[in-house]
Each structure stands twice: as structure tokens, then as C-alpha cells.
Amino acid sequence: MNKLILEDYNLEMTLLGGQAFNWDFEDECFYGFTQSRIIKLMPVETCRGKSLLQWQTYPENDDIDFLKSYLRLDVNYKNILNKIQKDRYVKTAVKKYPNLRLVKQDFEETLLSFIISTNNNIKSIRKYIRLLSQKFGKSINVNGDKYYLFPRTEVIAEAKLEDLLSCSLGFRAKYLKGTAKYLLENKLTKKIHKLSEENTRIELKKIKGVGDKITDCVMVFSLGFDNITPLDVWGKRVLTDFYKVNKKMKYKDMRRWIENYFEGYAGWAGQFLFEYIRHQ
DNA sequence: TCTCAGGGGCGAT
DNA sequence: ATCGCCCCTGAG
Numbered sequence: 001m002n003k004l005i006l007e008d009y010n011l012e013m014t015l016l017g018g019q020a021f022n023w024d025f026e027d028e029c030f031y032g033f034t035q036s037r038i039i040k041l042m043p044v045e046t047c048r049g050k051s052l053l054q055w056q057t058y059p060e061n062d063d064i065d066f067l068k069s070y071l072r073l074d075v076n077y078k079n080i081l082n083k084i085q086k087d088r089y090v091k092t093a094v095k096k097y098p099n100l101r102l103v104k105q106d107f108e109e110t111l112l113s114f115i116i117s118t119n120n121n122i123k124s125i126r127k128y129i130r131l132l133s134q135k136f137g138k139s140i141n142v143n144g145d146k147y148y149l150f151p152r153t154e155v156i157a158e159a160k161l162e163d164l165l166s167c168s169l170g171f172r173a174k175y176l177k178g179t180a181k182y183l184l185e186n187k188l189t190k191k192i193h194k195l196s197e198e199n200t201r202i203e204l205k206k207i208k209g210v211g212d213k214i215t216d217c218v219m220v221f222s223l224g225f226d227n228i229t230p231l232d233v234w235g236k237r238v239l240t241d242f243y244k245v246n247k248k249m250k251y252k253d254m255r256r257w258i259e260n261y262f263e264g265y266a267g268w269a270g271q272f273l274f275e276y277i278r279h280q
Numbered sequence: 281t282c283t284c285a286g287g288g289g290c291g292a293t
Numbered sequence: 294a295t296c297g298c299c300c301c302t303g304a305g
Contacts, residue, residue: 018287114287121286124302170300175289211289232287250294274287 001042001054002062008049008077010099011041017275019221020105021113021126022150031147033133035109037063038140038147039070049099058142072104084262084269089242093276100271102220107189108153110222111204114214115176116169131167132156156180175209182207197225212251220267227259229270238273 015023015030023032032039038058045052057063068074077099085091116132117125129150136151136159156164157180164173183189192200200223204215216230229235231254239245239254249257262269 117286118288119286119299120288120301121303124286127302165300168301171289171298172300209289213288217287230287233285234287278287 001040001056002064004053004055004064004067006051006053006071006073008099009051009071009101010097011043013097013099013275014101014103017100017271018122018278019217019271020103021117021122021129022109031142033137033147033149034106035150035152036060037066038142038149039067040142058140058147070103070105072102077101080265080268083265084272086262089238089276090269090272093272097272097275100275102226102268102271104224105222107192107218107222108183109150111183111207111210111214111218112150112153112156112176112179114217114221115179115209116172117217118172118175118209118214120172128167128169132164132169135163135167153180153183157184172209178208179210192223197228200225212255216255220270226267227262227264228255229258229266229274231255231258234274234278235270238270238277241277242273 030041040056042054043051116128133148136155137148139146139148201215204210213230213232216228219225220228240247259266
């Protein structure tokens, strides 16, 4: 296995929190599945904020470029922490959930995953995505054990609606299939990475089943817009309970408020505040 | 057994 | 701009 030293990086909170639904912790290892690879991360030693990690990717091995990009090892984390700690709420959250990070996920997987998140809780979302992967994803052999990849977009696009429904997706099934088709027909993945913030939002909201909240999730969790944070029920609670923002305020205005307040880092701040208020 | 809410969004009004 | 509804599940 390959080795990597991680500094100030809480894998558990980062990978098993609400930003990604495709990681599991078993036998002291983190296993992740994407559309093209299984990732195994094994923390072996921790000392003063640094931890030694053994890792491997499957079926193609040694994909360090993927890992670096996914974990965002290039960010200046200390600088981000300095920027976001503007009040006692963030300061408390940073203390309670040290070394929480944002990762950068694949665009299509993120979009498809958050379609499933609609009016659902994290536990259910994780469950449905696994059902979907077992039914539609390719299986990969990792040291004799079987792991399933996240379904390819083409497979979801061509899946029978009844087969999607058998994964307990309910009314989300038609949005999932429709989104997969839309991605392919419009070659959206190629285009989306070149757009401005405003145009990215416009393009994403054209998709049936994608509104303000899912748009924001995709933009911060996969497209690198660090100043966006999803205002779901918890995000709204952060604003109304902590910052005394008017409950009646529109989504757009709430978003403007928090983006303005955190000056470029609302995405990072939002992750901390989300964990904080969700566990209160 | 029942109610309720869950990292929402659509379509009708 | 508001509101009922969507499909399902786990918690209480």
C-alpha cells in the first residue's frame, strides 16, 4: 500500500458527514466508491495532528492524482480557519469538530447523489445509494472482497424506472433517470466546469428535480465554489437561531447574507456550523 | 399503531 | 409568492 501523511485532517467527520454519502468505515479503514474506483484509506499512526495513511485505489492502483484532488490537499487550511472564525458559533464549532474539511467530489456523482437527498435524511440517502450501487454498479474485487462502484451515468439513464423504484427512491426515481439523461444529452459535465458562478447556477437549475439547495450542494461539494453553503433545514436553522436572521427571508436572500458574512469561505464555515447545530 | 420529519422541488393556483 | 403533494423510512 502507498503512504501519505495527512496534516490537520479529520477523515471520519469529513468523509462520513453530510457532504459525501459514499464512504464506509469498516475494519479500521475507510472505503469509498465512485463511478470509476474503490478507494481504501487506512490510518495507521497519529501524532500531533499528523497522521500516517496507507492507501490504495482499485481497480487502477496508485491513483495519487485522484486522491490529492479529492481530499483537496492543496488548500491552506490554517488560513481558512482564521478567516471563518468570526464569532463564538464558528469558534465553538471549530473546537468541537477539529480538522473538518471540504472534499472535491466528481460532478456527476455529486449531482446524482443529491437528487436522491431530496426530502430525505442522511441515513436513508446512504442506504439508497448503496442499494443503487449494488443493483446498477460494477463490482470490484479488493483483496478477495466484493465492492460496488457508484452506477455509471449511462446505466442510470437507461435503467427501467421500475428497477430504480425498487431501490426505494420513490418520487426521486424519475428525477434521477431524467438527470442522468440530461447530463448525457447536453454534455453538461464538459460545459459546467467552464462557467461562472451565476451561469453554473442557471444551468443546474434547468434540470428537473434540481432546485436552489441541490444546486448549492453540487457547487460547493464538487465544483469548488468555496463561498456557497447549502441552506437546507439545518442551514436555515443556523441563520435563524445563531445569527437571528428573519425566518421569512427568501432562500436567495439568506444565501446572499451568509456569503457576504463569511467573505469567500461560507462553504467551509457552513460545514462546521452544520455539524454543530445538527448535533445540538 | 400511529405520527412526524427528513441536507426539497414541482406544479397548480 | 404560496401551498399541497410526492415516496419511503426510522425515530419516538
